[in-house]
Amino acid sequence: MTVFSLDAAQHAWCAELRTLAAERLAPLAEKGEPGRVNRPLVAELGRLGLLARLFTSGALDLCLMRESLAHVCTEAETALALQGLGAYPVHAYGTPAQRADWLPRVSDGTAVAAFALSEPAAGSDAAALTLRADRSAPHPGGPSAGSPSGAAERAGSGAGDTGTLAEADGAGRWRLTGEKCWISNAPEADFYTVFARTTPGAGARGVTAFLVPADRPGLDGAPLDMLSPHPIGTLTFDAVPVTADDVLGAPDRGFRVAMGTLNLFRPSVGAFAVGMAAAALEATLAHTSRREAFGGKLKDLQTVAHQVAEMALRTEAARLMVYAxxxxxDEGAPDVPRRAAMAKLLATETAQYVVDAAVQLHGARALRRGHLLEHLYREVRAPRVYEGASEVQRAVIAKELYARREEQ
Structure with a gap:
């Protein structure tokens, strides 16, 4: 198999996913409340074994899952993706205790995860985040960075290098104070992967990732009413207590956790976009084949046929870049950040173009509430912003290109 041609088994699996999405996931999605976590839908994703695959599959399989589900049911795709985004740092950087506690529940759909990086003044510039993690006095007999369930356990998890902050504070205790914004699944998630500043003035080098259960004292939140129908909200931290046992990876190394997660999920955001573009293209082919206009079918008009051809061309180009x-x-290539940024950028911009063109060819009917394209038109806008806006992706691409040139 090459990245340019899926094999028969992969094609069959994608077809199976589309069938499952239509028969078992879409009916649950229709019963959900916009802007709220649809727990029955998440539980069904768990029963189908799709959530567990988030932690056993490679990036290409993740893309195939997201594209196939998005083609039929964007709500199911988004529910799957948000579970992966919120829980992947636990899978990749967590301690054995953290993984044992949360990943089985994420996999079976009984625990909802969230990835809490963005802030009101730190969206695209994630290294500028200001949520504070202030060191606090240890409690007698409390967990410490030197306890078996603290730093020693992390050392055996392959999570990364040892942080100096935990050594400076032998107890490894902090209080989180500040706000997060634009957090998917907030405030209804059961736990959050939270990124906080542990070393002031250190930029990306002074950020730590924490696993924060939703029931921690001082943690609160509120939903936001957004254009996109998936759940999203704010989180407020009022001296929320965390310890060394809650650290993901190592203190002051949290930006690596964030970037490692985004490098995996950015191509799959592109796959989500490709799935939406494919659905819009499919609807357009059906509509232009049967719609009578100007004495014939719409598809017989050269302007329409050329527009549809352009939609198909761009969709396929985006799909190939996402797969690549x-x-x-999956191969551990050194240029993953550049490739991931290119895939996310091209696919999300392409999906915006294709869905918009589909609406134009359908006319007013596509703007009616409940129409597939009305739904896609609302869904397609957000991916150009989240997990790094298109402008950020261009900056990443340029930075990687110039860095490569200097190395030669």
């Missing part, structure tokens, strides 16, 4: 970026990730 995912394959590069």
């Amino acid at each position: 970026a995912a394959a590069a990730y």
Whole structure:
């Protein structure tokens, strides 16, 4: 198999996913409340074994899952993706205790995860985040960075290098104070992967990732009413207590956790976009084949036929770039950040173009509430912003290109 041609088994699996999405997931999605976590839908994803695959599959399989589900049911795709985004740092950087506690529940759909990086003044510039993690006095007999369930356990998890902050504070205790914003699944998630500043003035080098259960004292939140129908909200931290046992990876190394997660999920955001573009293209082919206009079918008009051809061309180009970026990730290629950024950028911009063109060819009917394209038109806008806006992706691409040139 090459990244340019899926094999028969992969094609069959994608077809199976589309069938499952239509028969078992879409009916649950229709019963959900916009802007709220649809727990029955998440539980069904768990029963189908799709959530567990988030932690056993490679990047290409993740892309195939997201594209196939998005083609039929964007709500199911988004529920799957948000579970992966919130829980992947636990899978990749967590301690054995953290993984044992949360991953089985994420996999069976009984625990909802969230990835809490963005802030009101730190969206695209994630290294500028200001949520504070202030060191606090140890409690007698409390967990410490030197306890078996603290730093020693992390050392055996392959999570990364040892942090100096935990050594400076032998107890490894902090209080989180500040706000997060634009957090998917907030405030209804059961736990959050939270990124906080542990060393002031250190930029990306002074950020730590924490696993924060939703029931921690001082943690609160509120939903936001957004254009996109998936759940999203704010989180407020009022001296929320965390310890060394809650650290993901190592203190002051949290930005690596964030970037490692985003490098995996950015190509799959592109796959989500490709799935939406494919659905819009499919609807357009059906509509233009049967719609009578100007004495014939719409498809017989050269302007329409050329527009549809352009939609198909761009969708396929985006699909191939997404697959190539995912394959590069699975192979451990050195240029994953550039490829991931290119895939996310091209696919999300392409999906915006294709859905908009589909609406134009359908006319007013596509703007009616409940129409597939009305739904896709609302869904397609957000991926150009989240997990790094298109402008950020261009900056990443340029930075990687110039860095490569200097190395030669």
